[in-house]
Amino acid sequence: MELSTILKSVTKPGRYCGGEVGQVVKDKAGVKLRFAFCFPDIYEIGMSNLGMRILYDVLNSQKDIWCERVFAPWIDMEEKMREFDIPLTALESHDPVRSFDIVAFSMGYELCYTTVLNMLDLAKIPLRASERGEEFPLVIGGGACTYNAEPIADFFDLFSIGEGEEVLVELSELYISMKENGSYTKADFLREASHIEGIYVPSLYDVEYNDDGTLKACTPKYDDVPARVRKRIIKDMDKAAFPTDPVVPYIETVHDRITLEVYRGCIRGCRFCQAGMIYRPVREKSPELLCEQAKCLYENTGYDEISLLSLSISDYSKINELTDGLLEWTDEKQVGISLPSLRVDSFTKELMDKVSSVRTGGITFAPEAGTQRLRDAINKNVTEEDLLRAVGVAFAAGKTNVKLYFMQGLPTEEYEDIAGIARLASSVIDTYYRTPERNRAQKPQVTISAACFIPKPFTPFQWEPQDCLDTLREKQQYLKSQITDRKIKYNYHDADVSHLEAVFARGNRRLSAALEEAHRQGIRFDSWAECFDYNKWLKIFDKCGIDPAFYANRTYGQDELLPWEVIDCGVSREFLWRERCRAYESKTTPSCREHCSGCGADKLGGERTWCKNKKS
Amino acid sequence: MVQEQKIVKTPERIPLRIKFAKRGNLQYISHLDLVRNFTRYIIRSKLPVWYTEGFHPIPKLTFATSLSVGAESECEFLDVKLLELIEPSVIKKMLSDVMPNGLEILDAYFPNTKFTDIATSSYKIRIHTENASSELCDSIRKYVNEGPILIVKKTKSGEREIDIKERISAFDISFDNGNIAISCTLSADNANFLNPELLISALKARFGILSGDISKEHYTILRTNLLTSEGRAFR
Numbered sequence: 001m002e003l004s005t006i007l008k009s010v011t012k013p014g015r016y017c018g019g020e021v022g023q024v025v026k027d028k029a030g031v032k033l034r035f036a037f038c039f040p041d042i043y044e045i046g047m048s049n050l051g052m053r054i055l056y057d058v059l060n061s062q063k064d065i066w067c068e069r070v071f072a073p074w075i076d077m078e079e080k081m082r083e084f085d086i087p088l089t090a091l092e093s094h095d096p097v098r099s100f101d102i103v104a105f106s107m108g109y110e111l112c113y114t115t116v117l118n119m120l121d122l123a124k125i126p127l128r129a130s131e132r133g134e135e136f137p138l139v140i141g142g143g144a145c146t147y148n149a150e151p152i153a154d155f156f157d158l159f160s161i162g163e164g165e166e167v168l169v170e171l172s173e174l175y176i177s178m179k180e181n182g183s184y185t186k187a188d189f190l191r192e193a194s195h196i197e198g199i200y201v202p203s204l205y206d207v208e209y210n211d212d213g214t215l216k217a218c219t220p221k222y223d224d225v226p227a228r229v230r231k232r233i234i235k236d237m238d239k240a241a242f243p244t245d246p247v248v249p250y251i252e253t254v255h256d257r258i259t260l261e262v263y264r265g266c267i268r269g270c271r272f273c274q275a276g277m278i279y280r281p282v283r284e285k286s287p288e289l290l291c292e293q294a295k296c297l298y299e300n301t302g303y304d305e306i307s308l309l310s311l312s313i314s315d316y317s318k319i320n321e322l323t324d325g326l327l328e329w330t331d332e333k334q335v336g337i338s339l340p341s342l343r344v345d346s347f348t349k350e351l352m353d354k355v356s357s358v359r360t361g362g363i364t365f366a367p368e369a370g371t372q373r374l375r376d377a378i379n380k381n382v383t384e385e386d387l388l389r390a391v392g393v394a395f396a397a398g399k400t401n402v403k404l405y406f407m408q409g410l411p412t413e414e415y416e417d418i419a420g421i422a423r424l425a426s427s428v429i430d431t432y433y434r435t436p437e438r439n440r441a442q443k444p445q446v447t448i449s450a451a452c453f454i455p456k457p458f459t460p461f462q463w464e465p466q467d468c469l470d471t472l473r474e475k476q477q478y479l480k481s482q483i484t485d486r487k488i489k490y491n492y493h494d495a496d497v498s499h500l501e502a503v504f505a506r507g508n509r510r511l512s513a514a515l516e517e518a519h520r521q522g523i524r525f526d527s528w529a530e531c532f533d534y535n536k537w538l539k540i541f542d543k544c545g546i547d548p549a550f551y552a553n554r555t556y557g558q559d560e561l562l563p564w565e566v567i568d569c570g571v572s573r574e575f576l577w578r579e580r581c582r583a584y585e586s587k588t589t590p591s592c593r594e595h596c597s598g599c600g601a602d603k604l605g606g607e608r609t610w611c612k613n614k615k616s
Numbered sequence: 617m618v619q620e621q622k623i624v625k626t627p628e629r630i631p632l633r634i635k636f637a638k639r640g641n642l643q644y645i646s647h648l649d650l651v652r653n654f655t656r657y658i659i660r661s662k663l664p665v666w667y668t669e670g671f672h673p674i675p676k677l678t679f680a681t682s683l684s685v686g687a688e689s690e691c692e693f694l695d696v697k698l699l700e701l702i703e704p705s706v707i708k709k710m711l712s713d714v715m716p717n718g719l720e721i722l723d724a725y726f727p728n729t730k731f732t733d734i735a736t737s738s739y740k741i742r743i744h745t746e747n748a749s750s751e752l753c754d755s756i757r758k759y760v761n762e763g764p765i766l767i768v769k770k771t772k773s774g775e776r777e778i779d780i781k782e783r784i785s786a787f788d789i790s791f792d793n794g795n796i797a798i799s800c801t802l803s804a805d806n807a808n809f810l811n812p813e814l815l816i817s818a819l820k821a822r823f824g825i826l827s828g829d830i831s832k833e834h835y836t837i838l839r840t841n842l843l844t845s846e847g848r849a850f851r
Contacts, residue, residue, distance in 0.1 A: 005834045007644055008686040014649065019641035021716045084831060250645045250653055302656030304674060334673045 001084045003094065010077045014251035015043035018091035022247040022300070024056070025092050026066040032176045035059055035067040036090050036100040036137070040107060040115040041527070043071040047247070048255040050309060051143065051164075052106055057243035058165050065172055068092040068100075069247070072115050073122070075525070081122060088123040097123040101175065103137045104168075105156075107145035110504035111497070111526040113152055113515055118524035120155070127516060129157050129203060134186055138175075142168075146200070147231075147278055148457040148564035151504050151511035153202035157186070158193055160200075161567055162231030163264075165241050167198040194225045198232030201225070205566065207509055213550055215508060215561045230568040231278070236607040237264065237285040244296035248303075257305035257338065258297040260290055262322070266311040267592035267610055269599070270368070271379045271583050272410065274456035275311055277576075278569050280601035282592060284608040287318045291325040298335060306330065307338040314339075314346035315593070323354050344382045347390035352397055362401035362447075363394045369410060370420025377412045377586045379460075379579070384424065388431045395435040400442045402428055408475050409453040409467040409495075411583060418475055421448060422482035429487055447489045450479065452498035455552075456505050457564040458571060460579035463556040466502040468549065469495055496534035500526065502552035508563040511551070513544045572600035629666050629697035633727040634711065639688045642718035647682035654694065660714040663707060666697040680731045680842065680850075681804060684813050689839035690722075693731070693850075727851070735845040736785055737804035739812050743796040745825045745833040750791040752823065759822060760787045767818050780818065783810040804842060812837050 007013035028034065037056060039046030046052060052069070059067035068090035073081060080086070087096045097103055103125065105116050117127055125139065126132050132139070141149060142160040149159045160167050174192055178184035194201040204225045208216040220227055234240040242261065249256075265282035266275070294306050306326065310316060326337055337355050344365045367387055369375045375382060391402055406421050425446045432444040452472050455464045467475070472495035483490055504511060517540050525531035541548050556562060558577065565573070575598060582589060589597050592610040596602075602611035638650070645653070658665055658675045667673040680693035702710075707724040715721060759765070763781030786801035802810040816835060820826045826833045842850040 001831055005830050008834065009830045013644035013685065014646075017641040017644045019717055021714075080830075248653075248656065250642070251649050252652070256652075299660065302659035304659070334667060336672075 006080050012251060020247050020250055022245055023092055024060040031066040032064040033172050034100045035065055036070050036097045036103045037067055038070040038103060038105045038119055040105055040112040040119060041072055042074050044253040046071045047249045047253045050259050050261060053243055053246050055164055055168060058241045062169060064176055070097055072119055088119055098125055100137050102140060104140045107141055107143040110145060110501050114518050114526055115524045117515060117519040127155055129155060147567055147569055150509050150563040151507035153509050154512040157190060158199055158201045161198050161229055163234050165234055167232045170196050197230060200229040215563050218566045228566060228568045233604050235605050237283045238289050242293055244293055245300045248301050257307050258303045259307050259309050260294055262308050262310040262316050267315055268312060269379055269589055271460040271579055272453060274459050277458050277571050280570055281604055281606045281609045281611050283606045287321040287325055290322055294326055304334060305336045305338055311341060312343055313341050314343050327354060344390045345386040347393060349393050362403055363399055364403040365390060366405035368407050369417060370424050371417045373586050374413060374417040376588045377583045378410055379588055381588055388427060391428050392431050392435055395432050396437040398439040400439050400444045403447045403449060406448060406450040407453045408450050409472050411461055411464045418479050419482050421479055425488045426485060444487055447491060449491045452495045454498055454502045454505055458569045460576045460583060465553045465555045468553050469499050497532060499552055500537055503548045506551050514540050514546055517544055570601035570604045575599045630701055631727060632696050632698045633725055634694045635723040636692050637690045637720040637722055638692055640718035643686055643688045646685050657714050661710045663710050664699040666699060680734060684811060687837040691839055691841050733844050734804050734842050734850050736801045736843045737839055738801045738841040740838045740840055741798040741812060741835060743835040747825060748791060748794055748796050753789045753791045753796055756819060757789050765818050767814050780810055783808050
């Protein structure tokens with residue numbers, strides 16, 4: 001059965017053919033380590049992932065390593081693969097993933113776990129680490145989920161915590177040297193690897209539980225294994241590897257543009273946000289380097305839009321130098337600049353004029369909460385004035401569509417906060433009518449998009465319960481009832497997906513039984529509406545004797561040992577608890593730029609960071 | 617890179633035609649994806665071409681025909697307008713240097729015909745089926761030569777049955793090495809364009825072949841030529 005025959009019988013065969021411009025093909029006999037980089041979602045989603053792009057480039061720059069890409073086949077392709085007994089293969093060589101040395105999964109969100117297991121199954125690799133003998137590849141994991149990898153710990157040989165550019169090379173070098181000098185066995189390798197900073201080997205820890213189900217202890221089995229694994233960071237972002245000749249997909253992906261990573265971390269400390277905490281300390285790249293990289297990327301790809309990627313782009317200290325430097329050539333070459341993640345309080349007319357993404361289409365802001373009281377509690381330091389001023393600028397420039405992101409179910413939330421969301425949207429409509437230069441040819445439209453709050457590890461809200469499903473649904477209906485203006489649209493998704501996410505976000509190793517059972521029942525692609533089945537999950541939890549509310553809806557104790565505390569993300573538990581208490585007092589905390597609040601991440605070092613503000 | 621003495625700046629926009637083959641991995645991408653990708657290749661080649669006007673200017677590309685996903689072609693044409701006169705051999709190199717495997721630049725030249733001169737397109741179709749036999753080929757040949765060949769066409773207002781026989785100007789079929797080999801010439805002008813996939817679905821319906829088990833039956837399509845109404849190769 002030839003691949004080409006199968007490809008012509010599935011949708012979007014361009015996902016599976018490979019051969020794209022920018023792909024790296026090496027002679028497999030000439031390398032010492034074959035690395036299969038797996039993204040647990042379909043091609044179009046994975047190819048937009050910057051982390052994968054960076055690590056693909058870093059690993060392939062090593063002459064002894066060949067890194068190839070693997071994506072999850074969509075359900076129609078999976079059906080054909082199972083029917084004709086075709087194993088999961090890598091895109092560049094079309095060789096079976098089973099034959100590689102290291103199989104790595106990049107996991108950004110918890111709902112990808114069943115897809116990870118499905119890919120292992122399609123690759124014909126046993127799911128549990130304990131079931132894999134020496135003849136199978138090593139299975140390793142990275143990405144944001146590794147900050148609490150406990151629910152999937154039983155399936156992986158090791159995790160890489162934090163930024164992988166250096167540590168994956170070190171890990172690979174260790175692997176190659178042990179293979180070459182004959183000292184390699186999987187157990188010996190994992191023991192050695194546990195000594196590398198940032199590498200967490202779950203099988204080297206004993207996990208004990210209290211009678212009430214909370215974690216009693218997570219203890220290293222040997223003295224040379226660290227009690228806590230500290231994440232890795234790239235200290236100097238200017239010296240960090242950054243691909244300027246990436247693989248360019250043939251088919252349309254989520255982001256068909258140049259993605260330029262501007263800086264890592266965030267100074268704001270919004271209390272619900274995990275990314276803002278786990279990427280600390282803030283480390284910026286120089287504007288000159290960024291302009292150079294942008295130019296190279298343009299010449300190598302031909303994309304006509306540059307997206308400046310960061311957690312909060314207007315907080316980049318050199319944003320004007322960067323945009324001015326880019327505009328020197330982008331206008332002439334018809335290349336647009338896009339600034340996603342723009343804060344409300346920094347949206348000005350001059351920024352609008354510079355940036356094409358705001359010249360076309362609608363405009364998006366994220367107030368997150370409907371009242372100042374709740375915005376203060378979550379530390380989203382943005383006022384109603386800021387928002388109305390920003391939308392005023394947009395309306396004066398001719399825009400009529402505004403999208404506002406909110407969250408529901410936040411800690412300390414009351415029904416008046418939810419009503420506040422509707423009120424805020426109305427104020428935005430009022431601002432439109434009060435703007436003399438507004439575009440009168442079209443009616444204004446405000447779209448409210450409200451997600452459900454999910455407590456995440458290493459945030460001040462990590463101890464907080466998620467509202468139970470009925471409450472979340474009630475709150476959604478309540479907000480709906482508060483909106484009477486036809487010019488305001490309200491988008492929301494069923495809260496059941498968020499509930500599942502919360503279960504795994506704060507889960508422990510006992511959840512692996514549920515994941516395995518879910519896989520056995522054919523569950524994958526949980527983040528896709530056509531595949532997600534909440535009732536199936538409830539039955540699975542029941543069958544495995546697991547109470548999902550224990551993980552999602554329980555308030556974790558102040559003195560409780562949290563399953564993810566085997567990891568050290570830089571930010572201290574004391575800081576997180578302090579911030580949690582301030583939330584309950586509706587007190588805000590200033591940004592790192594204004595005042596250091598002692599989160600602890602400064603101990604990791606870093607260049608071009610705000611941590612120098614710390615008073616010693 | 618372009619050599620200085622070969623560029624002559626002129627105020628007009630100079631029509632340039634590019635002939636290319638779309639094979640290998642490129643057969644799996646749709647026409648729209650091809651347009652998007654080719655736009656990027658033109659930018660990367662640094663060929664100075666005219667851009668569209670309006671809010672989001674991009675290089676203006678006009679393709680002669682489109683091709684279904686899964687079909688290969690040795691005969692695709694694309695027109696652009698150059699802003700500067702450059703020697704064709706240099707253009708060919710500038711483009712070839714940035715093309716992926718599967719897209720081969722066959723020729724670059726200044727045309728004196730229009731895409732509206734295209735009347736028909738010839739294809740080579742190979743059908744692999746367990747029921748293949750010379751008898752089956754004879755039956756198919758008779759069916760196509762006699763007609764009518766009815767297919768159901770979906771339109772905006774519903775469905776219509778149309779006879780595609782008059783859109784087939786040549787049809788040859790033989791039993792070759794266990795496969796059915798077809799050479800045919802189908803209408804390719806805008807009003808009566810006949811996609812070879814439609815011919816295949818007519819044969820599917822009439823003869824029960826290509827029923828869906830791809831391990832036993834599948835087919836390939838290759839566009840070999842575009843022809844004018846006089847039957848000459850389009851250039």
